[in-house]
Amino acid sequence: MNGRVFVIGLGLIGGSLALSIKNNHPHCTIIGFDIAEKNKKLGKMLGVIDDCVDTLEDGAEEADLIIIATPVRQAEMMIEKLAQMPLKNDVLVTDVGSTKGKVVEKSRLLQEKGITFIGGHPMAGSHKSGVSASKALLFENAFYLLTPEETVDKNSVQLLMNWLSGTRAKFLVVSPEEHDLLTGVISHLPHIVAASLVHQADDVAKSNELVTRLAAGGFRDITRIASSSPAMWRDILLHNKTVLLELLDKWTKEMEKVKTLIKTEEADEIFDYFQVAKNVRDELPQNQKGAIPAFYDLYVDVPDYPGIISEVTGFLAKENISITNIRIIETREEIYGVLVISFQTEEDRKRAQACIAAYSTYETSIG
Numbered sequence: 001m002n003g004r005v006f007v008i009g010l011g012l013i014g015g016s017l018a019l020s021i022k023n024n025h026p027h028c029t030i031i032g033f034d035i036a037e038k039n040k041k042l043g044k045m046l047g048v049i050d051d052c053v054d055t056l057e058d059g060a061e062e063a064d065l066i067i068i069a070t071p072v073r074q075a076e077m078m079i080e081k082l083a084q085m086p087l088k089n090d091v092l093v094t095d096v097g098s099t100k101g102k103v104v105e106k107s108r109l110l111q112e113k114g115i116t117f118i119g120g121h122p123m124a125g126s127h128k129s130g131v132s133a134s135k136a137l138l139f140e141n142a143f144y145l146l147t148p149e150e151t152v153d154k155n156s157v158q159l160l161m162n163w164l165s166g167t168r169a170k171f172l173v174v175s176p177e178e179h180d181l182l183t184g185v186i187s188h189l190p191h192i193v194a195a196s197l198v199h200q201a202d203d204v205a206k207s208n209e210l211v212t213r214l215a216a217g218g219f220r221d222i223t224r225i226a227s228s229s230p231a232m233w234r235d236i237l238l239h240n241k242t243v244l245l246e247l248l249d250k251w252t253k254e255m256e257k258v259k260t261l262i263k264t265e266e267a268d269e270i271f272d273y274f275q276v277a278k279n280v281r282d283e284l285p286q287n288q289k290g291a292i293p294a295f296y297d298l299y300v301d302v303p304d305y306p307g308i309i310s311e312v313t314g315f316l317a318k319e320n321i322s323i324t325n326i327r328i329i330e331t332r333e334e335i336y337g338v339l340v341i342s343f344q345t346e347e348d349r350k351r352a353q354a355c356i357a358a359y360s361t362y363e364t365s366i367g
């Protein structure tokens with residue numbers, strides 16, 4: 001497709017969408033805007049955008065597609081501003097925010113001007129932020145939720161999906177309310193819990209320095225998402241207030257239940273509590289991107305000697321297999337350590353497994 005795409009907010013998500021749109025529509029022109037000058041410069045330098053503009057007006061007026069990719073409270077402000085600007089009659093406006101209720105409500109200002117707005121949320125991402133972390137295939141196989149209001153023409157929804165086809169995401173239409181409930185349960189509440197676990201450990205660390213050292217393993221993994229952008233999460237919590245207050249009430253009750261089970265030493269019920277959770281979790285789809293992305297981890301049993309990491313990455317480099325992360329699990333005191341290598345795709349993980357088997361006798365497992 002030809003046309004001008006205007007991306008407002010050149011961060012992880014705005015940048016990744018810009019790259020994926022360009023991949024499938026090489027003849028379109030991607031213009032970027034960000035309040036931070038350095039992000040515009042970086043976006044251009046990295047080839048994420050074709051050009052940048054100094055003001056919102058300069059980018060919006062001639063745009064065929066406008067993507068608002070700022071934190072959600074800023075997104076509301078962007079909509080207010082766009083509603084006061086002369087825009088093309090047939091421009092499509094969308095956003096990428098993690099909450100939808102308030103953004104869609106605000107979008108009625110555009111609708112009153114005859115401008116089509118379709119709320120959007122690519123349900124994949126990372127705890128990293130910024131345009132330099134952008135990837136064209138960040139959303140591959142992820143769900144991409146769209147929340148068009150009933151007044152929105154089906155052709156406009158199709159047009160937006162065509163623009164976004166390079167994401168290779170799976171589009172799903174839901175109402176803004178359903179969206180906020182679903183993401184509250186599977187993404188927003190878990191972020192609050194992750195942050196609270198870090199706070200709790202930090203509190204104990206003040207009187208026992210061993211906490212920090214021991215937290216390097218599994219604790220670090222389950223609290224990874226607590227490293228996400230505080231500004232983004234502040235806005236998400238404020239936007240999804242009603243849903244989150246209800247979920248937190250339920251969570252508190254759930255914790256009270258667990259407390260009682262422990263106090264009364266109900267061994268069988270405690271067992272059941274974990275057994276049911278295990279059954280449910282084991283049935284969740286594997287290797288499919290959700291809001292909290294799955295990583296394609298490969299565990300490699302390796303001898304613990306200096307240079308082992310470069311030896312194994314050397315095997316992978318010979319076969320041109322890219323990795324996204326590598327670390328050693330240090331929980332064991334014996335001679336052998338476990339190297340955990342993360343890949344972007346299942347195919348890369350399979351190739352890596354075959355490659356390591358071909359070059360060494362190290363045992364591998366997918367955990």
Ligand SMILES: NC(=O)C1=CN([C@@H]2O[C@H](COP(=O)(O)OP(=O)(O)OC[C@H]3O[C@@H](n4cnc5c(N)ncnc54)[C@H](O)[C@@H]3O)[C@@H](O)[C@H]2O)C=CC1
Binds near residue numbers: 035036097232
């Ligand atoms: N990070 C993630 O994993 C995901 C984030 N989202 C949503 O995407 C949106 C963007 O998130 P990220 O790209 O991760 O954040 P980011 O922090 O990487 O990028 C946001 C960008 O917006 C810019 N910005 C802020 N206010 C602005 C304004 N008034 N005008 C122009 N630019 C402005 C910032 O300077 C920054 O470059 C958020 O609404 C978030 O809820 C959605 C899916 C995943």
Ligand SMILES: O=C(O)C(=O)Cc1ccc(O)cc1
Binds near residue numbers: 123124125127225291
């Ligand atoms: O880094 C992670 O695990 C995330 O949870 C990414 C994420 C953050 C916000 C979203 O709205 C969707 C996905």
